[in-house]
Amino acid sequence: MSRSLLFVLSVVVGCGGAAAPVARPERAEPPQLWMQVAGQGDVTVVFEAGGGDDSSVWASIEPEVRRANGVRTVLYDRAGLGKSAPAPGPYRIDHEATALSRALDRFSIKAPIVLVAHSYGGFVATLLAASDARVAGVVLVDANLAAFFDDAELARLQAKYRPQFAALQQAKPALARVMIPVIEAYPDTAKRVRAAVYPAALPTIDIVAEHSWGDSDEENAAMRRVHDAFVAASPARTAVVAVGSGHQVMKDQPQIVIDAIAQIIRRVRS
Secondary structure, eight states: OOHIIIIIIIIIHHHOOOOOOOOOOSSOOOTTSOEEEEOOOSSEEEEEOOTTOOGGGGTTTHHHHHHHHTOEEEEEOOTTSTTSOOOOSSOOHHHHHHHHHHHHHHTTOOSOEEEEEETTHHHHHHHHHHHOTTEEEEEEESOOOGGGOOHHHHHHHHHHHGGGHHHHHHHOHHHHHHHHHHHHTHHHHHHHHHHSOOOTTSOEEEEEETTOSOSSHHHHHHHHHHHHHHHHTOTTEEEEEETTOOSOHHHHSHHHHHHHHHHHHHHHHO
């Protein structure tokens, strides 16, 4: 899930809050997809925001990761979010992964890449990890795993947020143009991501928030079971519980995320 599905739709509609501006890029991506590449190093850390969020959610973490680990970092905005132009045509999750891969190509980003993905960004990270050999490690930050989104969960999700579409369109029309297709495509998205083969040997740290986005204890417990099964499926995967954190772990417990990224960088370099 993502802040936009669980926070933006229910909170921003009411308060009209806006995302913080992203730092001026060192190099400008073509207007269809904004990207910032900073620093130098043998490893590139790519930050993937949750649905409805732009790259500003990583603003406090990215500089520390870059300086402390001697890496190059990439921040970018998915189509229609932040500084990136909307994508034409119907929404497909594959377009998100392809757009990121091509943007990395345009900036000549080579292996090894460490992906850091929050919430809905977990779907994009899964597809990229399954298809792009440059990906050498992943940090999932309370990220979506497709196995959680069975038919019942998908029905609950759409039943909850479809009644809020009109309010979102009125309060945040640009965001609505992005998020409504994302929500309507959720069944196809979950099916597509379930079919992707996440490499078993790919070093991965799976951070799960103690207080995630579920509406009930039962829903959050079901989510944790899916994450537990994901980690148990490979010795290359490590589970971390962000004790006391809500869904926005990078804001509630930033050091947990920073430490996990550093650990994956060390594993990639070893």
